[in-house]
Amino acid sequence: MAAKLTRWSCKLLTLITVFLCCVQILTAVTPLGRPSPCFDGAFGAACKTKCSPYCAPVGRSRSCDHVSGTCFGGCSAGRIGKRCDTPCPVGRYGRYCLKSCNVNCRGSNNACHPATGQCRSGCEDGYHGRMCDAVCESWRFGRDCQGHCSQKCTHVKTSPPCDHVTGACPMGCVPGYKGKRCNM
Numbered sequence: 001m002a003a004k005l006t007r008w009s010c011k012l013l014t015l016i017t018v019f020l021c022c023v024q025i026l027t028a029v030t031p032l033g034r035p036s037p038c039f040d041g042a043f044g045a046a047c048k049t050k051c052s053p054y055c056a057p058v059g060r061s062r063s064c065d066h067v068s069g070t071c072f073g074g075c076s077a078g079r080i081g082k083r084c085d086t087p088c089p090v091g092r093y094g095r096y097c098l099k100s101c102n103v104n105c106r107g108s109n110n111a112c113h114p115a116t117g118q119c120r121s122g123c124e125d126g127y128h129g130r131m132c133d134a135v136c137e138s139w140r141f142g143r144d145c146q147g148h149c150s151q152k153c154t155h156v157k158t159s160p161p162c163d164h165v166t167g168a169c170p171m172g173c174v175p176g177y178k179g180k181r182c183n184m
Contacts, residue, residue: 038066054084078115088114104132126165141167152182 038047040061051064055071064071068082075084077095088097090109094117101112104127105119112119112131123132128145136145138160149162153169162169162181173182 043067043069052079052084054079056084076115078113093117102132106132124165126163136164141165150177150182152177 038044040063041051043049043051043064043066047066049069051062051069052071052075053062054076055062055064056073056076058073062071062073064083070082071084075081075096078088078093078097080086080088080097088094090111091101093099093101093112093114097114099117101110101117102119103110104124105112105121106124107119107121110119111121116130118130119132122144123129125142126136126145128134128136136142139149139162141147141149141162141164145164147167149160149167150169150173152174153161154171154174155161155169156171159171166180168180169182173179178184
């Protein structure tokens with residue numbers, strides 16, 4: 001059975017201390033079945049502190065312990081800590097920060113969005129996609145796969161004509177051309 005709480009709301013009507021008070025009977029129970037002196041979404045002294053917006057939902061609310069502020073449902077993706085107040089460390093993402101950012105994310109420590117894993121600064125050369133998990137398609141190379149392999153690269157149908165990172169022709173050049181990219 002839910003605990004009943006009484007909440008008083010009083011308004012001063014005149015300078016003489018006359019109050020009109022209204023009583024609302026509200027039901028407030030924690031997800032663990034314990035009565036809570038705070039309304040859903042609040043904790044602490046006088047219930048004036050809001051639960052973290054990063055608390056994972058429990059039912060239709062993002063509730064927390066009325067004393068400590070500890071999130072009942074754990075944290076949303078990208079956050080850790082009892083109150084979900086700490087973002088994932090650089091290089092980690094997801095629920096409980098258990099996933100590693102892709103090594104092909106450009107930038108320091110393979111930085112990615114702490115909730116989604118999307119690479120923040122784009123991809124290393126030779127890769128594309130939100131999470132930089134796709135190699136450039138055949139005949140493409142370099143940053144954002146914008147480079148085009150030279151038509152002068154020797155290749156076979158079972159292998160790419162050039163290196164997806166550098167654009168170098170691994171099987172050499174057709175006769176009359178030279179250089180790593182067969183452009184001389």
